[in-house]
Amino acid sequence: MDYHAVKPLLLAAALLACSPLAQAASTLVYCSEASPAGFDPSQYTSGTDFDASAETVFNRLTQFKRGGTEVEPGLATHWDVSPDGLSYTFHLRPGVKFHTTDYFTPTRDFNADDVLFTFQRLLDKDMPFRKAYPSESPYFNDMDLNTTIKSVGKTDAQTVVFSLNHVDAAFIQNLAMSFASIQSAEYADQLLKQGKAEQINQKPIGTGPFVFKRYQKDSQIRYSANKAYWKPEDVKIDNLIFSINTDAAVRLQKLKTGECQVSGYPRPQDIEQMQNDPNLVVLHQAGFNLGFLAYNVTHPPLDQLKVRQALDMAIDKPALVKAVYQSAGQLAQNALPPAQWSYDPNIKDAPYNPDKARELLKEAGVKPGTEIKLWAMTVQRASNPNARMSAQMIQSDWAKVGIKADIVSYEWGEYIKRAKAGEHDVMIYGWTGDNGDPDNWLGVLYSCAAVKGSNYAKWCDPAYDQLIQKAKLSSDRNERISLYQQAQKILKQQVPITPIANSTVFQPMRKEVQDFKISPFGLTPFYGVSLSK
Template sequence: MRKTNKVISTLFTAGLFATIHTTQAATKSLVFCSEGSPAGFDIAQYTSGTDNDAAEPIYNRLVEFERGQTQVVPALATRWEVSADGLTYTFHLREGVKFHTSKTFTPTRDLNADDVLFTFNRMLNKEHPFRVAYPTEFPYFTSMGLDKNIKAVEKTDAMTVTFTLNHVDAAFIQNIAMNFASILSAEYAAKLMASGNVRDINQAPIGTGPFVFQRYQKDSQIRYSANKQFWDPARVKVDQLIFAINTDASVRVQKLKKNECQVTSNPRPADVEALKADPQLRVIQKPGFNLGYIAYNVRHAPLDKLQVRQALDMAVDKKAIIDAVYQGAGQLAQNAMPPTQWSYDETVKDAPYNPEKARELLRAAGVKEGTELTLWAMPVQRPYNPNAKLMAQMLQADWAKVGIKATIVSYEWGEYLKRSKNGEHDISLIGWTGDNGDPDNWLGTLYSCASIGGNNYSMWCDEKYDALIKAAIATADKDQRIGLYKEAQHYLKQQVPITPVAHSTVSQPLRASVKGFEVSPFGRNNFSGVTLAD
C-alpha cells in the first residue's frame, strides 16, 4: 500500500472514529469498512462493485431484487404487465415517493413518470439535452444492448410508464432491477441544467433510497443519513451510515475487531478462520456466484492470434494459483460463468496444463523468445480474486517458462477500470459477480461485441458468438435458450478470449451485534433494513 494511504489511514483512525463513537452515543450509526473509493454516484456510468455499493443506499429502481435473493419484487413500481407478444411492459408507479432534500435542492413534487422518462431517455438518446450538457457513456446499458432494443419509453399518465421493445428480451425485468437503472429526479436535473452545475448529478446525488447522501472524501469516507421520508420506513433502522474506506484488508479486519466498523468487505482468505473464532464476530459464508479470470486483449499483437492465446492459457498452473491465492476458498474454473448459473455446460473443459506444448504453439505463431507483454493486476481484493498481485506474480513466472516476459502494471481501482475498458492493457486480471441471475449477464455482458468499452476487457467481437447470444436472449423458451447458451460456451472456450481461473466462496465478516444483514448473491453490500442490537 502506498505511504499516502497509510497516512490517511492513521489520521482517519485518530479523527473520524473518535467522531463516530461520540455520535453513536446519541444516534445509531453503522460503519462499513469499504475497500475502495467510488468514481462517482451517477451509477449508470459505472459497473464496479465499489461504485454499486456506494450508490445503493441512495437510489431505488422500478423493480428490485429481494435482499439476499435473486427474485424480482416491486419497488418504485407497485405492479407491471407484459403484453402477449413480450414487447410492451407497462409499469404503475408507487404513490407518495419523496426525493431527497439536500442543501442545494428541495423537491417540489413526488416521484412521477417524468423521472422515469428522464432516467432512461438520457441513456437512450445521445442528443438528450442533459447528456449534451454532461457527456457520458452508460456501459452497462449498452453492453446489454438496451440502447438498441428499447424502442420507446412513454408515459400513459403521470403515474404510468410504458416501455416498448424492438424484440423480445427474456431478461428485461431482471436487467432493469440492476443499479444502472436507478431512477433519478428530472426536477433536480432541470435545476442543475439551469445553474450550469450538471456534474453535481454525479458528485451530489439525489435519489429516493433509504439513505440521503451527505458528503464524500476520496480514500477516506462516505457519509449518509437516514431518509426519514422513505416510502418503506421499516427498511431505515440506523440514523447514520458511514463507509470507511481503506484498501488494506488487514487494516479493515483490525477495525472490525475493535468495533471501529461493524461490517467489512472482502477479507483475506488467511484471516477467515481467526475471524470465525472471535466471539464478538460472525462470518457468513456462501458459494460465490462469481468468476476470476484472465482477459487477453485481442486487439494487441500477438494476442490477436488464437495460437498465442491457447499457449498462454495452457501455460497457467491453475492449481498452484488457487492453492496460493484462494487458500481453500477457491474452486477451479473451466467455463466462462459459474456452475450455479442455469444453462452452465459441464462438458466444457480446460486444455491440459502443458508448458512444452505452449512453447511449440508460440514458436508456430512466430512469437520470439522474450516477447514482452503487460499484465495488469487489480489493486483491490475481490471474492473472485483476493490477491491479484500474487496471482500476477505467479502468472509472470508461468509465462516466463514459455518465453514470455510479463511486466506487471497496476493503477488505482477507478483508473484501472477506465484504462482497461479503453483497451490499454495487453492482459488484465479481472472478474465478475453475477448481477441478475440470467445467463446473458455473463455471456452477453462480458463477451459480446456490444460490451466492448464496457465489461468486455478482451475487446473480443465474434459474429458467430454474437449471433448465438442474441438468439438466446430473444426467446422466452428456456430450453431453447439453454441450447443456444451451451453452444456459445463451447465456441467461446475454443476461441480463448479469456482464461477462467477460479470461483470462490464468499466470506462476509461482521459484528455479532449487526442484525438483518443479507449476503447478496450478486456481491452487493446493501444496508437497507440493517440495524445494530442495543
C-alpha cells in the same frame, strides 16, 4: 423540596429517556475496500460504485428481494406485459419522496417524468442534459438495451410504458439492476439551469433508504437515514459511514476493535481468525462469481489464437488457486459459474502443459523474451482476493515458456477507465452476476456490443454473437440453454479469456449487526440492517 410536586416531572423525564427520540442515534460503519469513481450508477459496472450509490441512495422500478435473485416491486407497484412481449406498462408507486439535502429541495413526489428522464438520458445522446454532461452507460449499452428499447413514454403521471424493438427475456430483471436507478428529473433540471450537470455524479439525489451527505476520496462517505422512505421497515440505522481502507489488514483490525461493524473482502488467511473471535460473525455462501484473465485480442501477438492457447495452458491454475484463494476458491473451467443456469459442465480446460505452450508460441512466430503487459487490480474483489499475487504467479509461469510479463497496476477507477479504452494487453478481472440471467455473463462480458464496455478481451465473434442474440429473444428456457451452451463451446475454443476460479463469499461483521443478508450479486446492501444494543 416537596417530593410529591417533583414526582410527575421525574416520571415525565423517565418516559422521555425511554422514548425512541431520546435514544442515542445508531451509526453503522462499513470498512469498504476502495473509493467509488462516482455516484451515478448508470456510468459504472463495479460493485464498489454500486455499493456507494445504487445500494444506498437510489431505487429502481423493480428490485431483487434481499439476499436473493427473485424480482419484486420497487418504485413500480406492478406491471403488465403485452402478449407479444414488446410492451411493458409500469404502474408507479404513489407518495415516494426524493431526498431533501443542503443542495436540493424537491417540490413534488416521484412520478413518470423521473422515469422518462432516467431512460431518455441513456437512450438519446442529443438530449440537453447529456449534451451538457456527456456520459456513457457501459452496462446499458453492453446489454444492448440501447437497441432493445424503442421508446419510453407516459400515459399519465403514475404510468410509464416501455416499447421494445424485440423481445428481451430478462427485461424485468435488467430493470432491477443498479445501472437502472431512477434519477430526479427536477434535480437534473436544476443542475442544467445552474450549468452544473456534472454534479449528478458527485452529489446524488435519489429515493433510496439513505441520504448522501459528503464524500472524501480515499477516506469516507457519510449518509443519513431517509426518514421519509417509502418502505420504513428497511431503514433501521440513523447514520451509515463508508470508511475506505484499501488494506485488508487495516480493515480486519478496525473490525476487531469495533471501529467498523461490517467489513468488505477479507483475506482468505484471515477467515479462521475472524471465525474464532467471539465478537465477530462470519457469514458465507457459494459465490456467484468468476475470476479470470482477459486477453486483448486487438493487441499483437494476442490476436493469434495459438498465442492465447499457449498462455492459457502455461498457467498452473491449480497451484494459483491453492495459493491465492486457499480454501475459499474452486478451480473454474468455464466462463460461467456453476450456479448459473445453462452452465455447461462438459467444458474442460486444456491441461497445464508448458512444453506444448512453447511449441504453439514458436509456431505463432513469438520469440522468447517477448514482453506483454499484465494488468493486476489493486483492490480485493469477491472474485479475486489478491490480484497482485495472482499476477506474480502468472508472471513466473509465463517466464518458463519465454514470455516476459510486466505487471501494471492503477488505482481502481483508473484501472477500469483505461481498460475500457483498451490500453491493456492482458488483465486480471472478475465478475459477479447481477441479475441471475446467463446474458449478464455471455452478453455483457463477451458480446460484440460490449467491446467498448465490459468486454475487456475486445473479442467479437459473429457466430458467437448470433447465438447469444437469438437466446435473448427466446422465452423458451430449454432453447436458451441449448443456445448458451453452444456459445460457451465457441468461447472456450477461441480463448478470449482464461477462467481461474469461482470463490466462496465471506462476510465478516460484529455480532451486534442484525439481519444482514449476503447479496448473490456481490453487493453490500444495508437496507433492513440494524444494530443491537
